[in-house]
Every structure is written in C-alpha cells, then in structure tokens.
Amino acid sequence: MLIIEDLVKCYRGSTRANDGISLHVEAGEVVGLLGHNGAGKTTLINQVAGLAMPTSGTIRVSGIDPVAEPAKVRRMVSIMPQAHAPLAGVTPRQATRTLARIRGLDKQAARTRTDELIAALDIEAWADTTGEKLSGGVRRLTAFAMAAAAGPGRVVMLDEPTNDVDPVRRRLLWEQIRELANRGCAVLLVTHNVIEAERSVDRTVVMASGKVVAEGTPAQLRSRAVGEFRLELTAATDGDLPKLPDHITAAGPMMNSTRRLVVPLDSAAASPALAWAQRLRDEGHIDEFALVPVGLEDVYVQLSGDEAALEAEKGAQGEPLVA
C-alpha cells in the first residue's frame, strides 16, 4: 500500500535528512520506525504526506505519487504529527468528527467512529472540553483519534503517538493502533519507545543518519543481538563499580558508567554471573542487579553504536552539503 524507493531529502544548507530510503508497508501491517533524534523519521513521513518535497526517489501510496498528485494522496493518508494538534476552542469530539467528515464518512458514520474512538481511548470525561483546557496526554490521544477517524484501507502515519500518555491509556492506544491495521490500514509509526514497539509492531525499520540500518520482525532483529542475556549492576552509592571476574566471559562489549555496568552474556555464563552478582549484593558492593533476556532495545543500542561510527566516518570524509 505504501512503497518508498531510494528516497533522498536534502534540506537547504543541511546534510541529507533521508539518504536512499527504501521501505514498504502493506495493508494490515504496523511498521515501527525507530531511530535517534535527527535520524530522518519525521522527514520521511512528511514526504509521504506531501508536506515536504523529495529531492529524489519515489513514493507511491496505493500506486499514487504524492509529488504529482498531492491532493489525491492527502485524501488517502492520515498523519498524527509530532507537534500537538491545534485544538483551541475545539473539543476532542468536534475535532474527531470533523476529520471523519472531511475524510468522507457520512454524518452518522462519523458520529459512530468518533464515539467508538473516544470510548476505546477512555477520554470520555474530556470529550466535550475545549482544547486549551486539556492535558498534554489527552491532546495527544485526541490527535490519534483525529488520525484514526476515517474509513478502512488508508495509510496512517503516527509520529510518536504515545508521548505524554499515561501507561494505562498507552495500552489502549496500542490496541487501537493494532485495530487500525485490522481495519485494513497500513500503519507506519515513529516511536522512541522500543520496548512497547517490540510488543506491538509487525515489523521494525531502524534508521540512522538518514539511512535504513536494519529491518525485520522484532524476533528477527532480536536474533542479531550480542549474547542471550544482559546483566546490569548498579554500584553501591559509596562504592566502586566492580570488575568482571576472570571466570565470567562477556559475550561482547560491556557498557559502563560511573555506577552502572551492563554485560552481555551467553547462556552458559548466565548462572555464574548471577551467583557473582548475588554475592556482590549480599556483601554490599552493589545496590541492585538484574539479569534479563536481550531484547530489541539491546539491538537498537548496538545499532546506535554503529550509527556513531557512521557519523565519525562521515565527519572524517567531509559530508557534501546539498542544497
């Protein structure tokens, strides 16, 4: 439903915000777009929505080119922007119904879909309160309802939808994101919440410095992690960070700060590492520890390390500025 090929976006006087991106999102699929600040995620979705002009490459929304036919594509695409929706003087119910009507639902269908979303997101208590009196989280949920208020079979792009939202409503929001896919939409969502994304997306695309550096299901990406477990230690407030003893071998590079040590481990090393950490805690050398299976977040951090290397390489080579 959404096909992007070799997309490049160069802002005037800036580096390449998108540098040869290719990706696709099918109807019924939720794809999570992960990446550090400035990786180029918002730039990508703005081009799909026809809000920014690609420098080169192609975008097709159900076969339609947003550059050649921006008005047509805008009718097929919903976007929940990163910035708060302007809701001054407008209530969540009014804003959601209006968007549903603009996107072609008749009066009754718009009313029904709006009520359905307001109930599903548990924001009925504020449904008739004007925007300036709403909390950040309710405004964010309203922006989601506005993006979701349409018929089936659309491309829906959500830029950091769960920001500001409390943990209980975040779950409701993820359920509704999944529901959009069940209704035949292709959902592309930008998030920094890797742990939530791991549970909720079908596929993940990791961006760094304007490029796609990894893509796959959460399970496929997890399989790229170094080690099978991660041991995390927090040194006692007045103590030094302990050194890994010789009989425990780290599966890859360790990360340490003044008080925190993170060690990737293969399964054979997990049990001795656990015994060591328990002893350190019993003797008061550390405040706490955790031994956890590796997840998407570990892979993401690992890829971010690669990103730093990429940046350093770019700096050394002198990235050309393209207007």
Ligand SMILES: Nc1ncnc2c1ncn2[C@@H]1O[C@H](COP(=O)(O)OP(=O)(O)OP(=O)(O)O)[C@@H](O)[C@H]1O
């Ligand atoms: N309108 C603009 N003019 C010039 N440069 C821009 C513009 N918008 C974004 N950029 C630059 O393009 C790069 C990518 O920005 P973008 O907002 O797409 O990143 P992002 O991955 O969405 O970041 P974040 O996670 O912080 O929202 C950054 O270096 C940013 O400074």
